[in-house]
Amino acid sequence: MSVKGTVYLLHFETPYKHAGHYIGWTKTPAEERMALHVSGRGSPLVKAAVGAGSNVLLVMTWEDEDRHFERALRERHNAKGICPKCRAAYNEKARNRMRETRANARSVYRERAA
Numbered sequence: 001m002s003v004k005g006t007v008y009l010l011h012f013e014t015p016y017k018h019a020g021h022y023i024g025w026t027k028t029p030a031e032e033r034m035a036l037h038v039s040g041r042g043s044p045l046v047k048a049a050v051g052a053g054s055n056v057l058l059v060m061t062w063e064d065e066d067r068h069f070e071r072a073l074r075e076r077h078n079a080k081g082i083c084p085k086c087r088a089a090y091n092e093k094a095r096n097r098m099r100e101t102r103a104n105a106r107s108v109y110r111e112r113a114a
């Protein structure tokens, strides 16, 4: 029986090298683990990101999961696709693009007379 805990996703407001996210697993509440990360006693990657001045946010948690789930999630290499903060930013950009497209458009379509 594998140990259950919480899998969590961290979002780096400023990407560190190529990393914009960190996925981890903890037996303690995610907020406690987060405090360790921010103080530099968590993973080296998060420590480096914080040290480089990036704001690190806890954006998602999955409770009652084991480390296999953590690994499976990491191996998908799609943290950006599941991160609510990145998705919100993506949707905002898509909305703006759509607005610009409509602003410059002129409809030349005419219903054909019967």
Ligand SMILES: [Zn+2]
Pocket: 011, 012, 020, 021, 079, 080, 083, 084, 085, 086, 087
């Ligand atoms: Zn993100």
